Amino acid sequence: MEQVVGLKTVLILIAASYLLSIKGTGSERVFHSRDHSDLELPNHPQADAILSPEAAQQYLMKYGWVTPVNWEEQAFGDIPELDQAPQDVFQLISEGESTERTTFMSPKTEISPDFSESLKKFQEANGLNATGLLDTPTKVTMNKPRCGVPDIKAPSKRKNATLSLLATNTTPHNSSHTGNSRRKRNVLSTLFDHFRRRRDDREALENENPASFSKRTLKWRLMGEGYSMQLSIEQQRRILITAFRMWSEVIPLQFEEDLTGEDIDIRVGFGTGQHLGCSQAFDGVGQQFAHAWYLGDIHFDDDEHFVGPSSEQGISLLKVAVHEIGHALGLPHINRLGSVMQPNYTPQGKHFELDWEDRKTVQKKYGACDGSFSTIFDWVRKERNSRGEVFYRFNTYFFKTGWYWMYENKSNRTRFGDPLPIKTGWKGVPENNIDAYVHVWTWNIDAQYFFKGTQVWRYDPEKDMAYTEDWKKNKYPQLISDAFPGAPSPVDAAFFDKKDRLIYFFRGNNVTAFSVDKNKVVDHFPKWIIDVFPPVEPSDHPVGHIDAIYYSYTYQATYFIKDSYYWKMVKDQDRQANASLPVNGLWPRKKINSKWYDICDVHPSVLFNAR
Missing domain, CATH: 3.40.390.10 (Collagenase (Catalytic Domain))
Known part of the structure; x- marks a missing residue:
């Protein structure tokens, strides 16, 4: 009989060791994945209330x-050592004489x-x-x-x-104590x-x-x-x-x-x-x-x-x-x-x-999240209220590789749950590495464009998807050289200047101005970027290879983005206060994360995890 009991004990220990060593079995997953509402769980112990x-x-x-x-x-x-059962319990155990159970009392604490x-x-x-x-x-x-x-x-x-x-530090502090004196x-x-x-x-x-x-x-x-x-x-x-x-x-x-x-x-x-x-x-x-x-x-x-x-x-x-x-x-x-x-x-x-x-x-x-972005823009869309009156909304978006973040300017943070894949939020545009976004918005033109490589896509904000053909029967995507004759292709960055009604295309160290009214490049362009957008401080300028140009409706200002820095363009109000400032000048650089907070990458394994 003792041999049978011993054998059972050995088998149980082997089985326990095996279960600890395996990395998730089918039966374990099935058990833990099931609904436990049919099980009557035992009463859980209660923490002692603090009353005294x-x-x-x-x-x-x-x-x-x-x-x-x-x-x-x-x-x-x-960890506390549990009481070990004596080897010969029957020689040590006897019936107690007290007829009442003793209540355990914790040691009295001196105040x-x-x-x-x-x-x-x-x-x-x-x-x-x-x-x-x-x-x-x-x-x-x-x-x-x-x-x-x-x-x-x-x-x-x-x-x-x-x-x-x-x-x-694996040796016990008192190496002379071995065997039963060691804590198990x-x-x-x-x-x-x-x-x-x-x-x-x-x-x-x-x-x-x-x-x-x-x-x-x-x-x-x-x-x-x-x-x-x-x-x-x-x-x-x-x-x-x-x-x-x-x-x-x-x-x-x-x-x-x-x-x-x-x-x-x-x-x-x-x-x-x-x-x-x-x-x-x-x-x-x-x-x-x-x-x-x-x-x-x-x-x-x-x-x-x-x-x-x-x-x-x-x-x-x-x-x-x-x-x-x-x-x-x-x-x-x-x-x-x-x-x-x-x-x-x-x-x-x-x-x-x-x-x-x-x-x-x-x-x-x-530290704070840092880095650059391929495209930054305010996406403007037209909406109507309950009375049918037209009004406009905008949201700010940061694009990098194949992902995008929506930025909540009022809260100075990204939307929780971002980034998201470009392909899930912007139907019909390239899925990654977009070079530029331009919104041409005048009294007679309202057109939004995405640029990648030698091509351009026009975006329909009402249907929230890229056009395959617009109302003028222009098919998209089309070559940049066809949509904007004389413009460089591909581009590093671009933006539309409402005041001059010009699109500025950036490539390398050059900038090209394109007139949307005349549908052609402005005379004497391209020019050096540093000549058209001079530095306020001579030694502080992005020079060329701009990552993005961003006009912000929140700040009503234009920003040049390169690497992890931005240069803010001098505004008319700045020149009214200080006439010595250059036209279209660029203020000294600052870190992107000093103005737009917490635009962070997350591990791909959690990108699609819904909140």
């Missing part, structure tokens, strides 16, 4: 309000003389009256669902400021330590700036041993992809989901209680719902009721995931309403997004 001064002081200590917490080092504290001051700091940061008393509003705030990361952290002492110990770590803890050490060795070699990731593309994975039981795997992955994308839309970091590789930068998982080899246990339903470490792993408490973005019940996994990714990127808690980094959970609104302070805080670490 002792509990409040423990809360303040845990989250750094008494003394800053060495949170990054705590990630590697030993610190500084408790009142710590409480005042907490109250002030959370917009409460700083009384230093544990009043009802303070208890309500302390019992809200919140992130498990401390509000006030001590600086990390590790050299590379990443998550785990270096691989050279479970399989998941060992696996996680292995991956963390590999990642940190690599990061220590690559990272010259320990305040942030050294790479520009970070790989993440929802771990197979850490799926949630509340949402399907696909739901979890979609939500996490969106959360990572929201950060990549504002910083020059891209996030790639990697399902098979070993070099993973951020590992994501769900667990309950003591989980995933982590030293920090979750507390059940209520209070702590997740935690994360700077430049490392993210864990969610699966006792909480996580839901998708469209649900009005439960805790939004998207909002929590965005918050925790912020911690993995190095952001602290921000005690301000509207910030995604505020420690306490607030229900997700319809237009959940990173606010201004969130964006600027993360950009201090990783």
Whole structure:
């Protein structure tokens, strides 16, 4: 009988090891993808409510309000050792004499003389009256669902400021203790330590700036041993992809989901209680719902009721995931309403997004997105109101390679969810590498053109698609030389000057002026760009090979774009104030990202992920 039991134990251990080693089997995917509404889940443990001064002081200590917490080092504290069953239990066990069950009592916490001051700091940061008393509003705030990361952290002492110990630090501190005296770590803890050490060795070699990731593309994975039981795997992955994308839309970091590789930068998982080899246990339903470490792993408490973005019940996994990714990127808690980094959970609104302070805080670490664009323009279209009256709207678009962003000038940001493929938003025009856009708009002409190579396409704003034939029976696309006789072909950039009723075509160091009234090139053109559009400061001019020319209706100004800089053209109002300024002069250059914010590339794997 003992041999049979032993054999069963061995088989179970082998099966468990095999399940941990495989990378997602069909049966696992089927189980996790199914609707779990038919399962009666067990009652989830509840977090202890904070009602007493002792509990409040423990809360303040845990989250750094008494003394800053060495949170990054705590990630590697030993996980609690579970009681081991004795080998011969029958010689050690006997019936107890007491007829009543003993209730476990936690050690009594001595109230610190500084408790009142710590409480005042907490109250002030959370917009409460700083009384230093544990009043009802303070208890309500302390019992809200919140992130498990401390509000006030001590600086990390590790050299590379990443998550785990270096691989050279693998020997136990007290090597003389072996065998049963050594703490036994479970399989998941060992696996996680292995991956963390590999990642940190690599990061220590690559990272010259320990305040942030050294790479520009970070790989993440929802771990197979850490799926949630509340949402399907696909739901979890979609939500996490969106959360990572929201950060990549504002910083020059891209996030790639990697399902098979070993070099993973951020590992994501769900667990309950003591989980995933982590030293920090979750507390059940209520209070702590997740935690994360700077430049490392993210864990969610699966006792909480996580839901998708469209649900009005439960805790939004998207909002929590965005918050925790912020911690993995190095952001602290921000005690301000509207910030995604505020420690306490607030229900997700319809237009959940990173606010201004969130964006600027993360950009201090990783910088702002930078780069140039092949075409920038304000797209004007005619509309009618309910009374049939005509009015005009415009939107600003930035094109680069095969992608485009719509820029919201009022909010100084790109539309959330951009970039999008040109081919999906601009029917009939070339799918990539558009050279220029021109809108000829006079009292008798209203025509929009896209240029690529030697050809030009006319665009119909009412039907929102390129013409194949216009009302004059002109077929499109057609050669630039046919549509605009004498104009260069191909072009680097072009724009229409309403004041002179001229189209300026740019190629190399030359510019050619084309009269839309006479349908021909203006005499004595082409000319040097620097002669027609002289610099305000002699040493500061794009000279040639312009990427784009953009007339902005928002700023009522024209901008020359080259590489990651822009030169603003001198306006008539400028010359009225200072007659010494040159006509069509160009002010000294400035960075594109100093005026138009957060026009960022995102990883191709998340480009089509809908919010």
